[in-house]
Amino acid sequence: MFPSWPMRFQTTPGGSSKSGGESTDSGSAVNTLSSKADLAEAQLEPESPISKKASSSDHQAFDQKHLQQFQQQQLHQEMASDTSRTGTSQNQSAAGKAPMDKRKGAGSTSEKPLDAKTLRRLAQNREAARKSRLRKKAYVQQLETSRIKLAQLEQDLQRLRSQGLYLGGSGAGGGNISSGAAMFDMEYARWLEDDHRHTSELRTGLQAHLSDSDLRQIVDGCISHYDDMFRLKAVAAKSDVFHLITGVWTSSAERCFLWMGGFRPSELIKMLIGQLDPLTEQQVMGIYSLQQSSNQAEEALSQGEEQLKQSLVDTIAAGPALDGGMQQMAMALGKLSNLEGFVRQADNLRQQTLHQLRRILTVRQAARCFLVIGEYYGRLRALSSLWASRPRETMMTEDNSCQTTTDLQIVQPSHNHFSSY
Incomplete structure (x- = not known):
């Protein structure tokens, strides 16, 4: 960096004292510059022979001291760089070990x-x-x-459409059946299929002399089956209560014994009494008490229904006939909502009767009871099918014979009357 100083000392071979004096006269500033130049030159070439010849004897110790200081500084810098690199690697390793330590810490925490x-x-x-x-x-x-x-439901709907029984197949409504009523009819058809299955299980269980636990499961299944029926009827009553009361969803023979959209509990008990022998005295008293209470409830509901019908007649017939009776019709609609309540109460009475019979009877008696009920209504439906499928020729012959007999009975007195004259 400063080549003038070594070159000058090198070009003055003869006066060491002169050069020494010049160096002495130069002062501290020159010494400072010389030390800086020598230090820089020592950084580049610490072992250079030219620098050794150019330096004087007075500056050798000074230069040697500064060289040692520089080397120490270099050593400290290298040690510092090594320390920084070591710290970086330690930090990286610590960062890599941190998740492991964290997991270990979590494990130790979970162990607490x-x-x-x-x-x-x-x-x-x-x-x-x-x-x-x-x-x-x-x-x-x-x-x-x-x-x-x-x-x-889609399959049942398709089957009913193929048979021509959907929407207007029953009654003179001409297809005015509601969607809720049609849905109930399809659900009831599926309920009948399950009813046949339950009846077959009861018959097979009684014939095979199953244990009481096995029969109890079948009887409980029958009770749940009838409960499903009453739930279906409750939904249908909200949609179309007239559909339930008229009984168009039942067979023609069943409609003869229909009461408020179902069977009379008292008549059902009367039919079952002869089929459940032998009964204990306590069971007989319980069944007759149930029949009496059912009969009283039936009479109360029947009277309420008759009063409702009479009230509807009076409401519809009231007022002049010329104004169309719109006000009377609105009042009648409000009263018709009570009809749904009567049907629901009747179904509750029927449901409670079945559950009371189940509690009074033993397991085998209850199984025979529900078997008798299933067989009874199955025979009513079979009777309706036989009546609907009887030969038409026989019907026409019977009709003609009845008409001929009636005509003869009517005409015969007239002939006698005229013959007397």
Whole structure:
């Protein structure tokens, strides 16, 4: 960096004292510059022979001292750089070990005993998760059941359309049946199929002399089967109560014994008494008491229905006939809502009667009771089918014979009357 100083000392061979004096006269400033130049030159070429010849004897010790200081500085710098690199690598390794230490810390934390509040919260979270899974499973099952039911309804609808029985196949309504009533008819048709299956199971179980536990399962299935029927009727009553009361969803023979859209509980008990022998004295008293209470409830409901009908007649017939009776019709519609209540109460009476019979009778007696009920209504439906499918030629012959007999009975007195004259 400063080549003038070594070159000058090199070009003055003869006067060491002169050069020494000049160096002495130059002062501290020159010494400072010389030391800086020598230090820089030592950084580049510490072992250069030219620098050794150019330096004087007075400056050798000074230069040697500064060289040692420089080397120490260099050593310190290298040590500092090594320390920084070592620290960086240690930080990286520490960063890599941090997740492991964290996991170890978490493991050590989990091993520590938890307090009661944390345990309670964990238990609540597990219970909530379990209930959520159960709700999800139930929802999926409900969707699957709805899909199967919809497919069955579509099949029943297609079958009824192919048979020409859908929307107006019964009665003189001419297709004015409501959608709720049509839905109930399809559900009732499927209920009848299940009823045949339950009746067959009861018959097979009684013939095979099954144990009481096995028979109890079949009887409980029959009770649940009738409960499903009453739920279907409750929904249908809200949609079209007249459809239930008229009994167009039943067979023609069943409609002869229909009471408020179903069977009379007292008459059903009267029919069952002769089929359930032997009965204990306590069972006989319980059945007769049930029959008496059912008969009283039937009379009360029948009187209420008659009063409602009379009130409807009075409401519709009231007022002048010229104005169309719009006000009377509105009042009649309000009273018709009570008709649904009567049908619901009648179904509740029927349902309670079946459950009371189940509690009074033993398992085998209850199985025989529900078998008799199923066989009875099955025979009524079979009788209706036989009546509807009887030969038409026989019907026409019977009609002609009846008409001829009537004509003869009417004409014969007139001939006698005229012959007397």
